[in-house]
Amino acid sequence: MSASHPVLSVRDLTVTFRTSRGPVRAVDRLGFEVRQGETLGIVGESGSGKSVTSMAVMGLHTGAEVTGSVALDGQELVGRSERELNRLRGRRMAMVFQDPLSSLHPFYTVGEQVAEHHRVHFGSRRKTARERAVDALAEVGIPEPRRRAGEYPHQFSGGMRQRVMIAMALVCEPDLLIADEPTTALDVTVQAQILELIARLQQDRGLAVVLITHDLGVVARVAHDVLVMYGGRAVEQADADALFATPAHPYTRGLLDSLPRLDDSDDAPLRVIPGSPPSLLTPAIGCAFAPRCPQLVGVLAGARSRCETELPLLDGPARHPAACHFPAYEGMAS
Template sequence: MAAEPLLSVRDLTVTFPTGGGPVRAVDSLSFDVHRGRTLGIVGESGSGKSVTSMAVMGLHTGAEVTGSITLDGRELVGLAERDLNRLRGRKMAMVFQDPLSSLHPYYTVGEQIAEHHRVHFGSRRAAARQRAVEMLAEVGIPEPERRAGEYPHQFSGGMRQRVMIAMALACEPELLIADEPTTALDVTVQAQILELIARIQQERSLAVVLITHDLGVVARVAHEVLVMYGGRAAEQAPVEAVFAGPAHPYTRGLLDSLPRLDDADDTPLRAIPGSPPSLLAPAPGCAFAPRCPRAAAADADARERCERVRPRLAASDGRAVACHLPLSPDTAPMDRTRKAIP
């Protein structure tokens, strides 16, 4: 019998009230994450990735959240704020994109990590500070005893992100959500942060949700991929299957937009034509239809179906895809794309 997932999301819908009407930022989303596994959630800006992660953490205020989010069998949707506070840090933790917006400039990094530990465990100051030093050492910060007494502005961008990871893991959570943790970092530091997350995951058997717009990042560390578009799931599959041959035209477009190792220096990046859909007035059919080359090349009946009938997420051969005109992996060779994978 397969192990139960640590995190299970079913029919998650997140709706925000706005002056122009309700915006359904996430629409009927479902996925699982098991211990020791990494789920990469991928998509353009506005696809619902970060909204999903914030819903798991219970951080939305003023939004209507429906569906089910269970963490180790415990339902989180509708849970009281005091109960969520007990789970944040102890059971689940999050690393945000910009560490400077999360780290307080007036306190040393050691104090901030130590406070996190004291809140959840009630430990004494000396024990909490020692835990902070240990965590800084674990995430690869040299001279952790000295640097625990320094302030966030004295750290580089990559080191600040390591501090955020140390803070997130200080109370030994079972689920780590990393929301675009490498976006502002150069390629070398990005690789170091990804390797750090992968190493700690293996050592602690963490369940990890990695939010990113970069499929190259997903290729390095993820086991499964969830591709989102317009707040919905477009494709879900093991990472190997996605890179061997995507089934959804949007996934193929994301892969084609990656730079290639065999491209000349002046080769322009490939972009998906058009813009992401408006969530104020969602189309009745496939959200990707206006930008989809498959729909554009289809006959009138097939094109009308794409535009008017919402595709259901259908599972087959270990993957699920929401598309009326899916690609066949056998007819979608990805040789050039494989060269772009780090």
């Protein structure tokens, strides 16, 4: 890991929504860092808190209580006014969402929409911003960028629309890029192209990247470090090589076991983690994964009481902590 200071530093981040059925703590005391030129992959099932985390970093939650610390290049973001955050969004940090068609306005050309970001943050003239937009479209691999800048979103394929969104995010050369499920709606071939594009742009620009996904296969391709979330909390953190070689938390092992394998027969059933994610309206006293944990069967049945009543903390080796009372690297059979 680079010795430079982190571009993004998150400490004790907690996000709580007030609902008619009671408070929902969607993110609970989360912490991580991302440095220049590195990619952090945040993974977990739907409802684990991944997207809530990314929106909190960008300051996009309205009506939610956000506490803790989110620092961008040492500058605290929690508690900043909307006006101050607007100056940073796009200019210093940018986000690419899952569905580019819903993020692009159908009434304006893609060139106008990319150029608008440059005009807002730099006060550039229309012609200058237009030229910068064409350059950005070329940089992300849009063929004939000058001609295509004059076209509308519906004239682009899904993969090309996502390239436009990446161009829009990077036109102001931010330090941090958050990509929230950027390839979920794309086929495998286009998905690979988008991931390679993000990796190339990161290398060329020295970007810090946070990649939000439910797919560990995607993480394996591009991430340097991995944060696994479950029930709004971090359950395991490690560099990608260590996590894939020796996953410590049973939830991480379950996610890895769910990946299709090349040696599977055509009629082999998909492997799944039994049960459902926990309800955040009634948080568990102990480990939220305990009701689904395969380790609490057979030889470890006597440990169930501890797992159900004692909250495991993110602990263990400094470079590979896990929130589990019986992590695999302590010799526990998987």
